[in-house]
Amino acid sequence: MEFKHKTPLLDQLETGPWPSFVTDIKQEAESRKKNEKNIEYQIPVDCCEDLLGVLELSYVHKRTHWKHGGIVGVFGYGGGVIGRYCDQPEMFPGVAHFHTLRVNQPAGHFYTTEYLEKLCDLWERRGSGLTNMHGSTGDIIFLGTTTEQLEEIFYEMTHNLDQDLGGSGSNLRTPSDCMGESMCEFACYDTQALCYDLTMEYQDELHRPAFPYKFKFKFDGCPNCCVASIARADLSFIGIWRDDIRIDQEAVKAYVGGELVPNAGAHAGRDWGKFDIQKEVIDLCPTKCMRWDGEKLEINNPECTRCMHCINVMPRALRIGNDRGVCLLAGAKAPILHGAQMSTLIVPFMKVEEPYDEIKELIEKLWDWWMEEGLNRERLGELMKRQGFQKLLEVTGLKPIPQMIQEPRSNPYIFWKEEEVPGGFKRDIKEFRKYHQR
Amino acid sequence: MAFISSGYDPENPLKDRITDIGPRKGSEFYPPIIKKNKGKWLYHEILEPGIIKRVAESGDELYTIRAGGCRLMSVSLIREIISIADKYCDGYVRWTTRNNVEFMVDSKEKAMSLKEDLLSRKQPGGCYKFPIGGTGAGITNIVHTQGWIHCHTPATDASGTVKATLDVLFDDFTNMKLPAKLRISMACCLNMCGAVHCSDIAILGYHRKPPMIDHEYIDKLCEIPLAIAACPTGAIKPAKVELEDGTTVKSVAVNEERCMFCGNCYTMCPSMPLADTEGDGIVLLAGGKISNRITAPKFSKVVVAFIPNETPRWPTMTETIKKMVDTYAADARKYERFGDWAERIGWEKFFEKTGLEFTHHLIDDFRDPAYYTWRQTTQFKFT
Numbered sequence: 025m026e027f028k029h030k031t032p033l034l035d036q037l038e039t040g041p042w043p044s045f046v047t048d049i050k051q052e053a054e055s056r057k058k059n060e061k062n063i064e065y066q067i068p069v070d071c072c073e074d075l076l077g078v079l080e081l082s083y084v085h086k087r088t089h090w091k092h093g094g095i096v097g098v099f100g101y102g103g104g105v106i107g108r109y110c111d112q113p114e115m116f117p118g119v120a121h122f123h124t125l126r127v128n129q130p131a132g133h134f135y136t137t138e139y140l141e142k143l144c145d146l147w148e149r150r151g152s153g154l155t156n157m158h159g160s161t162g163d164i165i166f167l168g169t170t171t172e173q174l175e176e177i178f179y180e181m182t183h184n185l186d187q188d189l190g191g192s193g194s195n196l197r198t199p200s201d202c203m204g205e206s207m208c209e210f211a212c213y214d215t216q217a218l219c220y221d222l223t224m225e226y227q228d229e230l231h232r233p234a235f236p237y238k239f240k241f242k243f244d245g246c247p248n249c250c251v252a253s254i255a256r257a258d259l260s261f262i263g264i265w266r267d268d269i270r271i272d273q274e275a276v277k278a279y280v281g282g283e284l285v286p287n288a289g290a291h292a293g294r295d296w297g298k299f300d301i302q303k304e305v306i307d308l309c310p311t312k313c314m315r316w317d318g319e320k321l322e323i324n325n326p327e328c329t330r331c332m333h334c335i336n337v338m339p340r341a342l343r344i345g346n347d348r349g350v351c352l353l354a355g356a357k358a359p360i361l362h363g364a365q366m367s368t369l370i371v372p373f374m375k376v377e378e379p380y381d382e383i384k385e386l387i388e389k390l391w392d393w394w395m396e397e398g399l400n401r402e403r404l405g406e407l408m409k410r411q412g413f414q415k416l417l418e419v420t421g422l423k424p425i426p427q428m429i430q431e432p433r434s435n436p437y438i439f440w441k442e443e444e445v446p447g448g449f450k451r452d453i454k455e456f457r458k459y460h461q462r
Numbered sequence: 463m464a465f466i467s468s469g470y471d472p473e474n475p476l477k478d479r480i481t482d483i484g485p486r487k488g489s490e491f492y493p494p495i496i497k498k499n500k501g502k503w504l505y506h507e508i509l510e511p512g513i514i515k516r517v518a519e520s521g522d523e524l525y526t527i528r529a530g531g532c533r534l535m536s537v538s539l540i541r542e543i544i545s546i547a548d549k550y551c552d553g554y555v556r557w558t559t560r561n562n563v564e565f566m567v568d569s570k571e572k573a574m575s576l577k578e579d580l581l582s583r584k585q586p587g588g589c590y591k592f593p594i595g596g597t598g599a600g601i602t603n604i605v606h607t608q609g610w611i612h613c614h615t616p617a618t619d620a621s622g623t624v625k626a627t628l629d630v631l632f633d634d635f636t637n638m639k640l641p642a643k644l645r646i647s648m649a650c651c652l653n654m655c656g657a658v659h660c661s662d663i664a665i666l667g668y669h670r671k672p673p674m675i676d677h678e679y680i681d682k683l684c685e686i687p688l689a690i691a692a693c694p695t696g697a698i699k700p701a702k703v704e705l706e707d708g709t710t711v712k713s714v715a716v717n718e719e720r721c722m723f724c725g726n727c728y729t730m731c732p733s734m735p736l737a738d739t740e741g742d743g744i745v746l747l748a749g750g751k752i753s754n755r756i757t758a759p760k761f762s763k764v765v766v767a768f769i770p771n772e773t774p775r776w777p778t779m780t781e782t783i784k785k786m787v788d789t790y791a792a793d794a795r796k797y798e799r800f801g802d803w804a805e806r807i808g809w810e811k812f813f814e815k816t817g818l819e820f821t822h823h824l825i826d827d828f829r830d831p832a833y834y835t836w837r838q839t840t841q842f843k844f845t
Contacts (some may be wrong), residue, residue, distance in 0.1 A: 033774040034742045037622055038587035040629030045532040045621045047585040054538035064466055072536075075611070082610035082619065083773040087738045090614045092732035099475040108612060124612065131488025133557040137544040139491065139553070142543075144537040149466075153537045157557055160607060160655045167534070167612055172465075179470035182480035190485075198485075202559060205501040206492060207516055207524065214501065216488050227482035247754035251559050254759050255660035289508035290598030293639035296796050308797060310756055333756045333797070340505045358654030360724055361694040361832060364761055366660070400691070 029077030102233040104189030126163040126190035131216035157258035159390030162200030163190040195233040201243035202250040211245030211325025212348040213376035260353040260367040265345030268325040275341035355405025365405040393419040475620035493554040512594035525573035529592035532563040561578035616650035617667035617742040621637035630780040641794040662800040664747040671741035672721040684731035692730040744769040749801030767823035814845040
């Protein structure tokens with residue numbers, strides 16, 4: 025099909041084995057042009073063609089052609105819509121106004137086709153027909169519509185799809201989770217239930233920006249951390265257990281004997297030789313808390329730091345413990361502004377039980393502190409660094425424990441508080457001088 | 463193109479308004495086998511790249527087929543996914559956290575016929591629509607950001623760099639022959655919507671020229687104090703500037719030596735754009751991870767300070783990445799993640815083995831953490 029703009033550079037991305045986004049956009053452009061279903065498109069029919077045109081121009085200039093966002097949104101919400109305008113509207117009128125909507129994804133990114141179909145119908149008619157499945161934070165992203173359509177889309181979404189927008193701006197960003205108990209035997213708590221509950225509990229914080237900056241919750245079911253909560257979330261929920269790893273000795277023998285495939289088959293593409301439990305499990309254990317005598321596998325559980333390696337290698341022989349809960353870490357963020365941070369452990373273990381009051385109490389204490397003291401565009405992790413861990417302990421009431429640190433401080437510059445030092449800070453210089461001449 | 467109302471009344475926006483209803487509950491979209499066995503899964507096994515068998519305590523078996531794809535997805539393609547899910551999966555489908563589509567079926571036979579069907583679907587240029595893989599000791603889909611397709615701050619494109627990289631590394635997507643899994647992530651500026659800073663290999667778009675200042679408009683478009691406060695290095699100060707027509711306006715001055723090109727000023731103020739054809743390009747980082755397996759999570763380190771934006775396929779970038787992956791694949795021990803390998807052999811050996819050039823740009827000079835990355839021991843290797 026002949027399109028509005030020639031795209032010789034982008035066309036070079038239509039070959040090779042990996043799926044081509046260029047081909048896919050062209051497919052949508054063609055579908056809109058033909059309009060075999062007689063859809064009454066509510067935004068320019070040629071928006072996909074103009075999107076290819078403006079992208080081609082960026083491939084020539086090696087610079088973006090999107091303007092700085094604009095303040096658009098739906099009534100009563102301060103997030104969920106990102107304004108986007110093209111800086112060459114005369115050349116590409118179809119994408120002159122091309123706003124993004126963030127649609128709060130269902131937990132675990134599970135869908136029925138019936139629901140997906142409705143999403144497609146809505147977005148084909150009222151938007152560009154282009155999406156991200158999914159955006160970095162986890163939302164379904166609707167990529168490109170006009171200002172007039174925003175309220176219409178929101179109305180249809182809330183009335184016909186029972187579906188709300190996600191977060192953007194200085195608010196609670198759309199929480200996201202791993203597949204958790206839905207499909208994974210490593211999950212130490214129901215990530216999807218907790219994610220959904222907190223998302224519902226904090227709808228106001230999600231839609232109406234009242235924070236110094238963004239705030240992210242992410243829920244990982246185990247220390248393998250498939251949603252990268254430790255790197256990305258202001259509050260990272262990572263599932264762990266505190267009792268013993270369950271061992272099926274017969275299955276261990278079956279791994280050693282070669283009847284079971286180690287690593288759940290993850291290394292099957294190369295000949296790494298016969299499975300060697302001593303070399304591949306026992307010796308790689310970071311705390312060296314395991315022993316194999318040829319007959320029996322022993323784990324000295326109090327020494328175990330639950331790194332998941334042995335369980336990942338022998339999932340049919342070793343299983344997570346039964347006394348499960350969540351480990352809470354706070355303060356991760358990407359490098360902007362003062363360098364990247366990972367989350368820091370603040371609560372080693374908490375049971376995850378509805379209605380999750382203990383978790384909510386902690387969240388709210390952290391938010392109270394951050395909303396009171398946080399500077400404009402300061403993430404929680406930066407506030408923790410600026411005001412210090414002692415302050416975090418003070419505002420949360422958490423008890424200091426060695427699990428919170430990698431090592432004690434190496435400088436003695438302790439900010440002693442007056443009440444910690446007998447007699448306080450007020451002293452009489454005259455009394456002092458009676459014994460110490462000037 | 464006649465306007466069709468949804469029922470929304472602009473005169474009365476609060477009429478029948480529904481708000482704060484949140485997302486659909488994921489559990490209403492679970493396939494029956496997941497509803498029944500949730501929290502009671504016994505073990506999983508990767509039968510072949512991309513196909514995982516999951517066995518529940520009940521004895522039920524679930525087979526998932528993982529197909530890579532673009533996160534930028536048209537409704538036409540989603541409708542194709544819908545038709546596949548209707549045909550093979552009773553109308554259920556899911557996506558993974560790394561933008562793969564995952565089809566779920568209840569028998570190996572169905573999994574195999576679905577596999578055959580998926581691999582037979584190609585785009586007109588010959589690209590697979592649904593390449594199968596992304597499991598175990600290999601690479602999976604590259605998570606990424608918007609790039610030139612839809613963002614105002616990128617220093618490179620996201621979809622294009624990812625497509626070019628995955629074409630080059632395709633073999634490692636459909637195979638499981640690396641020492642451990644290798645996670646590649648892409649962010650088109652250091653705002654890092656994609657939070658790539660803990661990836662085995664990170665592709666990052668970066669600016670290298672200080673912002674230009676649109677003196678005529680800055681005071682009309684921006685809150686100047688916010689732009690000044692936004693600078694993490696204090697490089698921006700207020701200034702009075704005389705325009706060509708002789709009028710004096712309030713503006714800012716940038717101490718260019720202090721600029722680290724983060725673009726935070728531009729985020730606060732559209733009159734300070736940074737984008738530049740020669741200035742912008744790619745930084746490569748390596749050796750990060752997020753899993754707690756064996757070693758603690760770690761940050762990725764900058765291993766290539768700059769690669770120009772070579773549209774449309776970024777050959778220098780993809781060749782450099784390929785070289786890193788191949789060296790790692792040949793040299794690392796089983797289970798060793800990229801960063802664990804680099805730390806074991808030593809970063810000096812990393813540069814020797816990969817042939818990447820070590821330049822002064824790679825030595826940290828940004829604040830306190832820099833010191834902790836310098837070497838305070840005589841233990842090193844000659845290269």
